[in-house]
Structure formats: C-alpha cells, structure tokens
Amino acid sequence: MAAPARVGLRRWLSSRAPAPRICVVGSGPAGFYTAQHILKHHDLAQVDIYEKLPVPFGLVRFGVAPDHPEVKNVINTFTHTARSDRCAYYGNVTVGRDVTVGELQQAYHAVVLSYGAEDNRVLGIPGENLSGVYSARAFVGWYNGLPENRDLKPDLSCETALILGHGNVALDIARILLSPLDFLRKTDITDCSLAALACSKVKRVWLAGRRGPLQVAFTIKELREMINLPGTQPVLNPADFTGLENAVKDAPRPRKRLTELMIKTALEKHREKAVMAQAAVPRQWGLKFQRSPQEVLPTADGMRVRGVRMALTRLEGSGDSAKAVPTGDMEELECGLVLSSIGYRSLPLDPAVPFDTQHSIIPNNLGRVMGVPGLYCSGWVKRGPVGVIITTMNDSFDTAQSVLEDLQEGVLDVSVSKEGFGAVGSILRSRGIRPVSFSEWEKIDAAEVARGKAAGKPREKIVDPQEMLQLIGH
Amino acid sequence: MMLVTILCSVPVSALIQPQVGWKATRFKQSPSLPPQGGCPNFSLFFFFLLSTIFITLTPACLATKDTPGDTKQDLSSMIAQGISGLVRPLLSGLKVSKTHFVYFCKVTEQNCIRSKQVSRRGFSSTCKLQCASGESSSADPVTVHFINRDGERLTTTAKEGESLLEVVVNQNLAIDGFGACEGTLACSTCHLIFEKDVFQKLDAISDEEMDMLDLAYGLTETSRLGCQVRIKKLMDGLTVRVPVEVSDIRSQLEVGKQSKQ
Secondary structure, eight states, X not given: OHHHHHHOHHHHHSOSSOOOEEEEEOOXXXXXXXXXHHHHHOSSOEEXXXXXXXXXXXXXXXXXXXXXXXXXXXXXXXXXXXXXXXXXXXXXXXXXXXXXXXXXXXXXXXXXXXXXXXXXXOOOOTXXXXXXXXXXXXXXXXXXXXXXXXXXXXXXOSSEEEEEOOSHHHHHHHHHHHSOHHHHHTSSOOHHHHHHHHXXXXXXXXXXXXXXXXXXXXXXXXXXXXXXXXXXXXXXXXXXXXXXXXXXXXXXXXXXXXXXXXXXXXXXXXXXXXXXXXXXXXXXXXXXXXXXXXXXXXXXXXXXXXXXXXXEEEEESOGGGOXXXXXXXXXXXXXXXXXXXXXXXXXXXXXXXXOBTTTTBOOEETTEETTOTTXXXXXXXXXXXXXXXXXXXXXXXXXXXXXXXXXXTTSSOTTSOOOTHHHHHHHHHHTTOOOBOHHHHHHHXXXXXXXXXXXXXXXXXXXXXXXXXXXXXX | OHHHHHHHHHHHHHHHHHHHTOHXXXXXXXXXXOOOOSOOOHHHHHHHHHHHHHHHHHHHHHHTXXXXXXXXXXXXXXXXXXXXXXXHHHHHHHSTTHXXXXXXXXXXXXXXXXXXXXXXXXXXXXXXXSSSTTOOOOSXXXXXXXXXXXXXXXXXXXXXXXXXXXXXXXXXXXXXXXXXXXXXXXXXXXXXXXXXHHHHHSOOOXXXXXXXXXXXXXXXXXXXXXXXXXXXXXXXXXXXXXOOOHHHHHHHHHHHHHHHO
C-alpha cells in the first residue's frame, strides 16, 4: 500500500499516455520560447533545457545593453517556465563535449538545438589582428559580463573610435562608449567595465558602413536614443542625404521614418553646428556611408592600430539588395580603436549535426534538421544571427509547432519510453560534470542582486564561472 | 509499517502541492499545529487520509485543465482547506514531520506572493501584471472582443483605464507571446488591429510607440500597441484583431492540408 503511494499519486492521476521527453540545447530566448510553446500546447511533454554556462538566458543577459533593462523583462516569463513542473534546467553542461548530441537523441524523443551564435564574422583584411581591434561581439560580452570576454581589457586611451557596421549592435557600442557615466552607474554593466569607461579618453565615435542611408540595419528607437544622448553631438553629412527625401516618399513606413529622422538630424545639426561654433561639445558621433574597410594601418612600431584605409563605394541596385562596388578612390580614417560589428556567427556543435558552412546555420526545413529525424533547431542557429527578441520568439514558436505536429502524427514515436535526464545524468556523473539546477541559479541570482544593491545597481554580475560554482557549493 | 508510513507522509504532501497550485492558500492559513496526545492507529488513519486526498484531488486535477482562473482557485481553496484540516492532526501525531511541515511553510511563503501573481494558465508568455489585480471594479465593465490568430473570438470584460495588454494578461486570454516586454515599449508583441472608426477615436500615438510599432509584423493603417491603448467607455463592444504571424500562416496551411486528406 505504501509503495504505490510513494511511486506517485501524480502518475495515478495523470493520463495513461506516455509523456514525450524533449531536450532543448541552449537557454537563451530561442530555447526558452521553444520550451514554453511545447509545454503550453502539450499537456504531458517534459522539457529539459541544457546550457553550457552555469547561468541561463543567453543574449538576454549577455547581449542586451545594460541601459535597456525593459528588454530584459522577458526573463520573468522564462523564469516562470523554468520553475514549472514539467521543465528542468541543467546549467554547466556543454553539449558536444560533456554529452554528445547522439547521446541526447538516445535519451530524449526530440532534441531542439537553440545554441545561437557564439562567434563573429571576420573582416578578412590585413591588420585585423593588431592590438586595438576587437569584434563587437567580444566588446559587448566584455561590458555585459560574459565569462569568456572578462579579460578583454580594451584600450580606451585614444580619442577616436571606429565602429564598422550599421546595425543595432554598432549603435549600442557607440552609446556605451559615449554615455555619461552617471547613466551607466545605475545599470547592470560590470564594475570592471564601468571603471575602464571612467578612464576612457574616447570622445569621437564613427560608425562606417559599406552602403548608404537606405540600407542601414539599425532601428529608429536606437537611433533616436543616440541622437538625444546628453553631452554628445551627432555629425551627419547632409551631402549623404541629397535626394533621399524623395526616394522614401513611397517607402514602407518604418524605412521612411528612419530615413526622415536621419535627414532631419543631418540638416538641423548642420545649421546648429555653425551657430554653436566654438561651444565645447564634449563628445561626438557620426555616420559614414559607402566606405568599405581595406586595411587596418599599424603604428610606427607595428603593434597597434593607428587608422583604417577605406575604399569609397557606389551603389548598384537599390533597397535591401543594393550592392556596394568600390569606385577606386580611397580614404584614410585616423583612429585608435576599431570595433568590427559586421555580424555574429554560429559554429558547428557536433559531427552528428549537419552544418551549412557557407551560411553558418543548421540546414533545416521549418525547424526540422535536414536528414536527422528527431532533431530540430530554433533561433539564430536556424535562421542566421539577425533580428530582435520578437523575431526569435516567433521563430521558436514555429519550430515548436513542428515538434508538436510530429508528436501528434506519430513521426516522433513516443510509445518507446525514454529516460531523459535519467540517462544523461549518469553520463555526466561518469565524466565528472555536475549540472547547475534552476534553484541553484536563483542562489547565484540572489547573490548578484545583493552585491549590486550596495552600489545602487540592479545586480553586480559574477563573471567567473568558478566563483559561481563555488557559491553554490559545487 | 510505521517507518514506511512516516516516510510516506512527507513525500505524499510534497507530491500533492504542485498538482493543484494551492500552496499559497494552504500555508497562509496554517497557524500553530494543534497538540495531540497519544498515538492514533497510523495504518488505518493513513489509508483513510490517502483515499480522501485521492477522491478530492481527482476532480481538482480534472478541473485544472481548461476552466477559467476563478473557478480553479475556488475549487482548489476548498480542497486546500479540507486537506489542511486532515493533514495537520496526522502530522502532529507523527511528531517527526512537524519540522517538515513548518519547512514547507517557510519555503512556500516566499513563493506564494509570486505564485498569486503568476498566471494560473501555467505557460502564458507573460507573467500576471501587478497593476489591475485586487482592485474593485469601477462602475460598468466594458466588453472587448479579441479575434485570435486562428479566428477564434475571445470575449472578455475590462475596466476603464486598463490597457489592452493588462486585459489580455489579467484575463488569461490564450494569445501566444503577447506582451513580452510587459508594457515598457521595448517590443511589438502586443500589436493589435482596430476597426477604423474606433482607431480614429484613440488617443494620439507617441513617437516612442510608433518606433516600436514600426517593427511589428503585419503592420496596418489601424494598428496600435495594446499596452498603450487604455479602455474607455466608448470602447464597449470593441473588437480587435490579433495580427497573424508568419508561423500562423504556415500552421493554417498545415491544417488545410490535413483536412483535404
């Protein structure tokens, strides 16, 4: 009598149908939204989320700028999902190293790969590896406390910084470099970065792109924020915008408003600049168009960057598909700090998973990995590293829909019961890996919040994974 | 037998809790445990307890599936009170489990504020907003209809001054991914399409709202963000449409394909 009671009242009460066990690799927005959608639309499914870091949430924690805390509100819904009965979180587990995708496929009915893009595209030009040249991804990781970038120590002792790229990440970096320190002090930017920025000599930031104003990838909210940044002055060349007012008259509203804002800023500030003349404007930022980087120029001792040689381009075609073609003319831009913000890039995880090296994504059809039944993907590793959280959310719901369909139609055979973490746990133990549970993350979370309180910050991020593990007694 | 009974009593109470979601109500009303002298007949009492729990929980679990929030809470609080009354004397009689019971109280006290505010549906994409809960309703509630992505009409009542996002979240409407940024103008997931005549009567749109609306999929001339539109009396009978996303077009195609077979 007592034995069946121990085995579980819950099992007695729930339906006799087998519970599908799903595994999600990656605990960023893609992983969590996929998990959430499956759990919501299937009453029995159990979802386990694996994460290589001890702490969850991916780019919401490590990518979203510190001064955009509202964007991080999605963490609340992810937390709710993680705390639910049919969901479990296993941090500190590197899939592909600690456990293979093949082993996961043995243990689960379906495996969803949502591990994002941990690398970046390279410029492929001489001098790219000089001191003073960093990828935007590493720089963002540095000020957001991503463990692998904690020792970046970017040199901010020069006056001029050049950011290559016209996306939101480029604008984020420009804003962090030029924001009044008081703004940043109350955010969750790491202490270490705050100290470095306090000593920064950077007072001029150029954002250069290969194409024109009609091809910028950043969005209007971020641009407006930059234009209104206190203590800074936008420098936009009106000549770059001749004739564009007409060109966007019939464009879709988002493109039209964005372009109109740039035009307005270029003309307004141009007039004001003449009036302000000698007024001491502490900091400046500007957009440069139709400039393609050709070589990073070294200092006399050959150690550091002193400038970048750019090829001037002209546009062939129009709109999103316009191509930048070099005209033959060159320009040298003096700078001491170069940030390459030309895109993130996914890496192959495991030999068992097909990978499209040209596009750096996992080949798939509606989230179903091609040629591998039971394997799915969602988020940036599926579509490429573009888009904001809502884009990833819709995409993840899409993949979840594929999983749900396959469960319903028997493409995924749930009559064969799978052990889920039961099997994976013993594999990890035999390899000396101790996963971090969600409640253990909440201890780390509480510690970060407590440390931040003293400084008036929402949290002080712990940047050393060993420290995180020690905190929870691992 | 006695050891097994003692060992069983605590895990059984642990198993029961997540099922019904009645943590908050149960532990909030437990003061000190009544003292009990003597040792009752454990085996018989325990069997009786288990049967009662089993019988009362079954309807509760069945009721948790699709009923609206209020019904579930009433039923579960009744059950909570019933079980709490049964369990307390058992645990105090067992003496050893008293510490466990108190432990559950402490642990769940912290969680119970949160669980009250968390959506009872379980997996909505937004946690319950704190603003509108617990307020007494003003004069006349306003009726609002939401046409969901699959064409289903969701009808609910709203209070004047509530934003449409608050209505969706507080009424637990089944709209996937609605209100990700919790009304802070940092996303466009609460995008709604209005009828022309109502649209024109809405308060003017700000630049900040338009900036985020510009990123929404399926933008129309009568689109607004739900978090920025507040209910007014003139909106009684309002019908808004949830825009179809790319994934929805696809799932509609799938459904169409299947029905043709």
